[in-house]
Amino acid sequence: MSDLDKALADIFTIRSQIAAGTAFRGYGPAAVAATGGLALATAILQFLWLDDPTAHPLAFFAGWAAAALVSGGMIWTEMQARSHRHHSGLADVMIHQAIEQFLPAGLAGVLLATMLLKFAPETLWLLPGLWQVLVSLGIFASVRSLPRTVAFAGAWYFFAGFGCLLLASQSHALSPWTMGLPFVFGQLLMAAILHFASGESDVEE
Template structure:
């Protein structure tokens, strides 16, 4: 029995190592592109209907949390379908590996948002820039499993996060465009990179 359990453990370790060293093809350009368009639509919509987001921070960030949840669901659904097709028996290990790489940045973003809204509401203007930088960290953390050109999208999110923080710091302002434009450009850029890297036949 011990030999059987050891054999199963060794197989699981091998699968995990193979998954970690294989380029993950679960990300799909369609879902990524849609999330970019959603971010742009939310940014434009809030610009039209929220006169001063700092007066209604829960409404402002609540809208973006909804967009984030929908985006995760879309990307996750496409990830499962593509992983089953592209990675076969390694699909579950590949998905788990990808989630582990992105999860710390996502959890940090959620925690920072909750802490700022509850304990430091005067500093919520920092959140858009911080979120963009955390997305950058998540992409760079996942880079060993993704096409190397994804680093371009990671760099975009890092630079845009820094720029948004510097821009907002002038008058501690909060604008929907601080979220809408960086995330729209970042997600559409990422979709284009994934499409180009995997090839047209891979994503059809």
């Protein structure tokens, strides 16, 4: 390795270490709250227009997949703007770190949905609750770079997920409310936490 390559590698390592110890301020309360509103709108639309979600699982999950994509786009757009405003030269490293923390849970949710749809469609009633549990794991994985109080949002999704699994186990039915309401309250809670967080003093050093 040449001296230049070694110097560049050292700079990258230092930047990564600094980013790992810095509170990530890229998640904006407005975008997170808006995703809660989108979850509520999706639940209402499915309640009005999808007579029997259990009989039409593809339509049910397609609606939520579309809502998730739009929500991701909203958060990504605000994340880019806020990260470059608050983290300047470290913005790209901080964004990469944030995605890396949440990616395993997100990928697990996609693969789990694909597997159940293809090989065990009779168990699709499990998916809403399992998705909420996976979101909680993604939030807990991100606690080290976010306000520590986001753990309350992680706990909400964790218990809401198991609550939804318990409710759905009685009828094995899909419901827009057991999918939507936990995300409405969870995203609004997350937005409130981000809004009222005191900054670095609320983040683990």
